[in-house]
Amino acid sequence: MAGFTAKLPSYKSLKGISERMLAEHLKLYNGYVNKSNEIADKLASGTVDLSKSAATYSEFRALKLEQTFNGNGMYLHQYYFENLTDSQPEVPKEVKEEIEKSFGTFEKWKDEFVATGMAGRGWAVLGLNLEDGKLYNLLYDAHNIGGLVTLVPLLVLDVFEHAYFIDYGTNRKDYINAYLNLIDWKVVAKRLEKAKKMHKVWTE
Numbered sequence: 001m002a003g004f005t006a007k008l009p010s011y012k013s014l015k016g017i018s019e020r021m022l023a024e025h026l027k028l029y030n031g032y033v034n035k036s037n038e039i040a041d042k043l044a045s046g047t048v049d050l051s052k053s054a055a056t057y058s059e060f061r062a063l064k065l066e067q068t069f070n071g072n073g074m075y076l077h078q079y080y081f082e083n084l085t086d087s088q089p090e091v092p093k094e095v096k097e098e099i100e101k102s103f104g105t106f107e108k109w110k111d112e113f114v115a116t117g118m119a120g121r122g123w124a125v126l127g128l129n130l131e132d133g134k135l136y137n138l139l140y141d142a143h144n145i146g147g148l149v150t151l152v153p154l155l156v157l158d159v160f161e162h163a164y165f166i167d168y169g170t171n172r173k174d175y176i177n178a179y180l181n182l183i184d185w186k187v188v189a190k191r192l193e194k195a196k197k198m199h200k201v202w203t204e
Contacts, residue, residue: 016178032073
């Protein structure tokens with residue numbers, strides 16, 4: 001069996017995210033982990049006829065499409081849960097400086113990030129582009145639709161309705177504002193440090 005495992009958060013609820021909301025959300029995350037394992041096992045089984053691969057329809061095409069949908073669904077949820085906390089740490093100096101270099105001011109970044117969350121159907125992601133080393137707010141309309149292949153996620157916001165509907169109904173803006181107060185900037189700083197090292201290696 002493939003080795004993907006869910007990395008569940010230690011918290012049961014957060015300020016602005018109820019225990020019920022989080023529990024339902026985690027069920028979906030676990031589903032993506034399980035399906036990623038199922039697809040990986042099927043692809044490795046030797047039972048899929050590669051000679052019948054076709055763009056109109058084939059078992060292999062279906063598996064490869066769902067491999068990225070479920071795989072990104074798994075990882076994006078993992079990063080989302082990891083970058084949330086109730087402790088409200090301050091934005092580290094190095095993170096703020098990088099944001100200001102790419103967006104002008106921290107407030108401009110925040111305004112664009114919120115707007116990205118309002119515009120998307122799936123995810124808003126702040127990430128570092130390995131090619132130019134700059135930060136971008138990118139929209140992922142689905143797990144495998146949108147973004148850049150060179151983007152390393154630093155901060156992930158889930159804006160699918162399942163992420164907020166139980167607590168906020170159709171009021172996505174209130175959910176996003178609550179999210180902004182739950183960001184674990186220490187996690188973002190750690191991801192940024194690693195991404196900058198990756199960028200250096202990538203462009204050597």
